[in-house]
Amino acid sequence: MQLTDDDVRAILKLLDASGFGSLELETEQFRLSLQRSDAGGWTQETVTLREPEPLPAAAAPAHPPAGAAAPEPAAPAPASQSVPSGPQPGLIAVTTPLPGTFYRSPKPGSPAFVELGQHVEADTVVAIVETMKLMNSVYAGTRGHIVEICLGDAEFAVQGAVLMRIQPDAP
């Protein structure tokens, strides 16, 4: 059982009448801290103490998600692709702007933004990273050739992860 906003308001009325400036309330379910703010209003901080009560998970769906969203990352392709020579000095890393899911193509089934060995301009979109439901375009940032793609399609990119490496053109 949680307190409702009405409960909290009723408690605050009592506090207003009493002259107390704060209240700490703890049950098995939650901890509520009410404090008078510097400006004279009230503030609340809640911590839910109750532990979740999990039910056994349902049997896995027999067939693939109906109407579910693509891109469909049933099993992200984990392999990192690189040209046989491997990473060399002088390569420029393309890093993810945000932690999120790395996509190589604009939509499922369509060709990848870039392939290994392809020449790109600084403003070429090389991938999309989806963070908090937003698709963020990733730009090459450098003129040159893509020599390594470090993550598989639909793999999760942690903050700052290297997505690709570019061999920059000679100036």
Added chain:
Amino acid sequence: VILRRVLIANRGEIAVRVIRTCERLGIETVLAASAADMDSVAARRATQVICLGPAPANRSYLCVDAVMAAAIASRADAIHPGYGFLSENAGLAEACEAAGKTFIGPTPAQLRAVGDKLKARSHALAAGLPVVPGGEAANLAQAGELAARIGYPVLIKSVGGGGGRGMQLVRSAETLAAALDLAIAEASAAFGDPRVYVERFVAAGRHIEVQVLGDGRGVVHLGTRDCSIQRRYQKLIEEAPAPRLRAELREQMQNAALAFARHLEYRGLGTVELLMDCERDSFHFLEMNARIQVEHPVTEAITGLDLVEEQIAVAEGRALRFGQAEIRFDGHAIECRINAEAWRDDFRPCPGRIDHARFAAGEGIRVDTHIEAGVEIPPYYDSLMAKLIAFGRDRPQALERLVAALRDCDIRGVESTLPMHLELLQTPEFEVGAVTTAYFPQFLASHAAVSGAL
């Protein structure tokens, strides 16, 4: 039917919100959560929690089969889908019917009629509502032809979408192809439907919507909301009623919403979104959202209703519990969406761990949230952390309370949009009210100019 056990197929603040009403009504709740949310505040507050699948939404919250399996395994009578995810998915509503579960929402046919935005446009026309010029864009050639006909700038919108996802503004033919690709990608990821359509972009309009509630026979409206403060078609601030609206126009909007809902013999809670053209003093139908909306608390504040309770009542097959004449509108309410975003850094999303979360409390203040100290905000879902709602006898009082309440809020561990709201609410333009959708970009531009000068 009387619902005794409801599966909540959602997460975040709306899951907590639905649990609160169910608890008050003596209904047990089972939270259907992804692996990333098994220890969330909603999971702790629900009677029980069941795992839907891994963290990515397309393998959990967007998976009809997983949700149905969870409903059956947990012996729930009904599914509350919240907003977003599968809330407007006709497939889920149909699967509920087939499994003898109550879907807390409209019928599958109604979901199809409004979920497909192109079909919704034709229903709106049939119901006598004006629509924004536009149409389907199945490929680049068709999009280009249509855009040229209605004139740039145009908006690319997702046929299966809503909530602003998958929407792209295109100012000229040169950028159409790239925008179309991005819109299709977002539409696929967010809604599982890559189809998009093109509409004329109204540069200076007000986004006004009408809340409706139907029981399949009768329909009532619950007044207007103004949601014109938006960034990239994501609402940031909403208020009810829409301020400074000519009385006859407000009535026409409310009647248009009723006409549309009646045309569909609508059952459930829904919102008819309208775009007001301020120059022409007229409005167009945009779309209908066949679900509870993020901004529903401002309507609750001015009507005194609990909209989740009304959703449950009509889902149980009961008739509307009040007629139009019995609905009283009183006072004014404004809501701020507090997101985990760095607003000074182009609203960069900031997933992470909350170290500290203090909110305002007291007279005229409501906070709907799923964050508290220790909570982890995962990168897989949206950035909404909390909604701060202030109610007052009139708009100035509501605004005054909201500003004071924002000052009393303190979130640490991730960046939040609290400081942005505090600045925005104190601009002369917002204080006057009735700004257009062009206002927020101007606010950002002027703010950037000031910051740059310092």
